[in-house]
Amino acid sequence: MVRGLLCVVLLLATVTVHAETWPDKDWANGTPLVGVAVDALDAYAFPPRDDTTRQGIRTDALLVIRDGVVIYERYAAPTTASTPHLTWSISKSLMATVLGVAYGDKRFKLTDPVARFYPPMKQHPTVTMADLLHWASGLDWQEDYEYAPLKSSVVAMLYTRGRANMAEFAADTEASVAPGQAFRYSSGDSNILSAALKGMLGHKAYVSYPWDALFKPLGIRNATWETDADETFVASSYAYLTARDLARVGLLMARDGRWGDQQLLPQDWIAFNRQPFEQYKAGQDEAVPGGHWWLNRPIQGAPRPWSDAPADTFAALGHWGQALYVMPDEQLVIVRYADDRDGSYRHNELLKRVLAAVQP
Template identity: 65%
Template structure:
């Protein structure tokens, strides 16, 4: 969706309140839970998500939690110790998608536009005047950023940002990077881009409101009570990595997104913002070394079919999208089947497959569209 059209649609519609819809189920203080009866399909899901595992070698799939919501009702829920239904689990990079939803509220309030220069809201970015807010949201700032993790730490921008010389002020550390491409022309996944978004919100809402804004804007309206979000030494939310919440609470965000930003009779996120989150970055080129990666949208990941490229998750509808994090954290939304799936995990060996889990979830709980 063109950015100008998104802005016109969102700002025209963000104050509209949806009327009550019949036969919709929403969680109040707690979810309605109606566990599905045992079946071979559910057993097959259990076998994949919670197999016997070599924890000494950290080999194989390890799920800490798996929750399936169908049309607003929990139909499956299982945990593996020490994680329980009350555990606020580290979401890792699901935090990026969560913060995008926080920003969606600010966007609906008219606090920024996608084609605003980042420097308008975060002055230390003045050295990069051509980088727009929309570029950051698409991980397309053009910065020369290396998103390598624990297996290649020496040249890793993200390891330096989170743990060494950048940890005191992560956005400022990111801003010090030089450009490696024209902004908006290249996708390069970057936790730095996400943390600059975290810093940009501060000037939009002011220091005093900033500390509580994720709660007042998003978590409180959805009834999320477990959320914890770490900030760096400069007071900026670590939007890339450090949000925690229970699986049930993360499912509330999934239901919000499944229903196009609406929570009951309140339009929490402009529907056009959700549409932007679900629109593939126009200049995305798939990585031939990672053919099964999901397609980047607006800080969310899409199962989009691109010309000449197979869907990332072939057994899952094109409309599916997800928030994904390190070591197997996932929030999947399958709108066509009214399914939301939350998975917390500690996968270390690369054996976990999004497609395989979702294929089994669909066999157990969702009719093929």
């Protein structure tokens, strides 16, 4: 009996408890990355920059968090650690995260018709919240920027006839297929989601909700989110955060919606975010769509989009090279801000070099 108790004590004494590290007012600094692999990462992410042509890879910020501490951080002027950077379409995943808090508060169900919260969608009565989150509203949306601006729905929404009320402009788009049947990337879908959130909450609560529900609990102190003239957050495009603050959202997602002792996002919401949209056809986009996040999942026999990154990698991605990558099993969160203009940047190449740099 004594021998058995002694064995238990010895066993317990050999168990190493991994204590999670969380940022307080700021991130703790871990052991900085050094070595040849780090030099290779620097060479790829921060090549000499020509501001006259705006060609090539133009990284503004690169931040790597592992196990809740900063292990790599570099900026290119004029961006600094205190610069709230335009996130472009990372804003879409931020809105999905804000909606996750509302979902946990029972404000809506994924199967709810959007028209329940946003009356202009009564002309599309069967479109659900899940359809919008999958970019599968069925609306005939054109998401072209530089290549076809005259026919672009998103250019019209952001800059010309739709800019005063972006969600209403998107809702007025005709349907091309039944909702939920096909993936079609759409900034309009994201802005309708933002208007639906306002309908759930009422205007007074809505105007501070991203801060009350998400930013303040995470300790994010320097965030800006522009609205249109109807005072609806432009969920498609116009959130600004520092790299360090955006990394807090990544850590929340890496740890399945937990922040410290609080389950800020329901686990079934995280599971929805990270589940591939069933109707997505392999190769339609640079990564596989989940619930307003992008996934590195192999589907329909196709290889995973970022072959050198783990299959559990997922990301929020934005125009001109903005990216928030999350690798849960590796406990890695990577933020990249950029001003890429020519398509030379490759997600997989950066992730491969980061993984090589963090190897012991």
